[in-house]
Amino acid sequence: MLEEKLENKDLKKAGLKVTVPRLKILNILENTAARHISAEEVYKKLLESGDDVGLATVYRVLTQFEAAGLVIRHRFDSGHAVFELDEGDHHDHMVCVKCERVEEFVDKIIEERQLAIAQSYGFKITDHCLYLYGICQGCQ
Amino acid sequence: MLEEKLENKDLKKAGLKVTVPRLKILNILENTAARHISAEEVYKKLLESGDDVGLATVYRVLTQFEAAGLVIRHRFDSGHAVFELDEGDHHDHMVCVKCERVEEFVDKIIEERQLAIAQSYGFKITDHCLYLYGICQGCQ
DNA sequence: GTCCGTGCAAAGGATTTGCATAATC
DNA sequence: GATTATGCAAATCCTTTGCACGGAC
Secondary structure: OHHHHHHHHHHHHOOOOOOHHHHHHHHHHHHOOOOOEEHHHHHHHHHHOOOOOOHHHHHHHHHHHHHOOOEEEEOOOOOOOEEEEOOOOOOEEEEEOOOOOEEEEOOHHHHHHHHHHHHHOOOEEEEEEEEEEEEOHHHO | OHHHHHHHHHHHHOOOOOOHHHHHHHHHHHHOOOOOEEHHHHHHHHHHOOOOOOHHHHHHHHHHHHHOOOEEEEOOOOOOOEEEEOOOOOOEEEEEOOOOOEEEEOOHHHHHHHHHHHHHOOOEEEEEEEEEEEEOHHHO
């Protein structure tokens, strides 16, 4: 089906051989309600679908995807890393400390200030992250 | 000496019994050139000074200090947590990915924007962190 | 057929915990 | 003296690695 073909292209573009585990994991990342998902959760979803993929492979594939620029790895305060598809649009994150829901946002002004500050320190930014922790509307 | 007395007060204020390991660790946090230091580094410094404190105790004490609001725990991308004394003045961090040096900064505009954004999502901020990763002037 | 990817189990690093001893108040 | 803290070793959590086998190109 069309969807699979698109994913094939994604993998090939990234220089990765097209294999069943990689396709399945990419599919989960693309079709999961929560855009931000841990390796363990990916693994559980695979098991639920009856797919026989090892947790080690999940980590390996996610790490390769990260290196290939397909996904972004976040280390929120929760202890485990969470992964999200990198769709090219940078954004920051608001994390609910109760339900672990993640909200994304962008703010031009903040982005500009960050650059200006780094520049004033002679610092070359390679990456940055802004995490707001708190309680989301639903959990209050 | 005066210094020890002050630390005694800090600990008592925090509701913590005054013990040798706690005093020593507090002292290291106060007198270390790098304000941001890992549990392992605290432990090494204790060993160097000939103090017989276990690594488990270092972790326990740092965690208690965190709970008491005496220190802040950061989870930079480096894999291990780093701790810094909480002197009450909030600031953000710029971390050099080469030498792991940490620079602190504050920006009123960014702080304001964060509040405004959270508010617009009905989100109650409990904490937030902004990490700029990059290469510091010295490492370029 | 060659090479890369995978599953499994075992290793790894950072941090936490159980328990008997030792210190504080 | 009662209670809390410590040291040590073992346990735990998340993640990575070694190795023999299976699948992609």
